[in-house]
Amino acid sequence: MADARAEGNPKIRPGLQVQLDELGPYTGKYYVTETRHIYAERMYDTEFSVRGLRGGDFLHLLTPQTPVKPGQTPLVGIVTDNEDPESMGRVKVKFPTLTEDHNSNWARVVSIGAANGRGFDCLPEINDEVLVAFEHGDIHRPYVIGGVWNGEDAPPNSASKNVQNGKVRLRTFQTRTGHKIRFVEEDDDTRKGIYVETQGGYKVQLNESERFIKLITEGGHQFCLNDSTPIPQITMISTGNIAIQAIGEITVKGAAIRLN
Structure with missing residues (x-):
């Protein structure tokens, strides 16, 4: 003073x-x-x-100026090991603000619905940045609260793609290799619905805005159930051959059957 x-x-x-x-x-x-x-x-x-x-x-x-000890406040950690020998879904981390040379004890990972044989099982990857808290302030008893994005590790989508007029229109779950599930709440470049896509290009589209369900393969095969046409229809497209086989009977019935 x-x-x-x-x-x-x-x-x-x-x-x-x-x-x-x-x-x-x-x-x-x-x-x-x-x-x-x-x-x-x-x-x-x-x-x-x-x-x-x-x-x-x-x-x-x-507030008096009192020093904060490690464990009394959450810390940013970097995942160094995710192969838990006891298969309890734990990881080890290092704390760059404390030391670059030492790992934590095995840290339990907070997960949605975690319980006996159920829950959202999604371990952090090695070198992921995570936020770590400590049970009763004990630095030897860490918990991973969740992962965080940063200047190098960006979210799957930009803010302009996710948000429309202040409302979140797109929620995405994407894996390290590029498999993803997207939940679209509002129309934009992607229509309202749910979309599943593998890294290799295999897709399931549940398009609510345009009222169809479509399966698409990387090779271009398509199967579509479409409710948006004047008469709802099912379309199957193949870039190669189509084989139909059954152990029992195959019955084909319609007002008219056309074979070309």
Whole structure:
């Protein structure tokens, strides 16, 4: 803490920063914690108290500066091992802010619906960035809360593709190799519906806007159930041969049957 005096300046107020110069090693920016504006004999001066840049809001001014120990706050971790010898879905991480040379104990991974033989089983990959918390603040008992994106590891889609008029229109689950499931809530370049696609180009399209279900292979075969036509129809397209085989009877029935 320090006290200072300057020419009158109404902009010097508690919670703002001031630059103090010609103070040798103490030159720099400080937070104003208290001000007194003095008018006397046609003179206007401002007296003020300052403190270091630890925090600037009222809560910080009242909170004592106590060091935070590892484990008392969540830490960013980098996954180093995901082959749990006990098959409990755990991973090991390192904490770059603490050390680059040591791994954590096995960390349990928080997952949706995790229970006996069920739940969303999706382990982090090696070198994934994750957020880690600690049971009762014990750094030897870590939990991976979830993964986080960063400047190098970007989300599958841009914000402009995901969000439309403030509403999330697209939710995607995508694997490391490129398999993906997309849930589209609003029409855009992709129509409302659910879409499954493998890395190799095999697709299942449940298009609600255009009212059809379509299966597409990488080789171009298609099978479509279409409700949008005047008369709903089923279309099957092959880039090669079509073989129909049954152990029992095959019955074909319609108002008219055309063979070309």
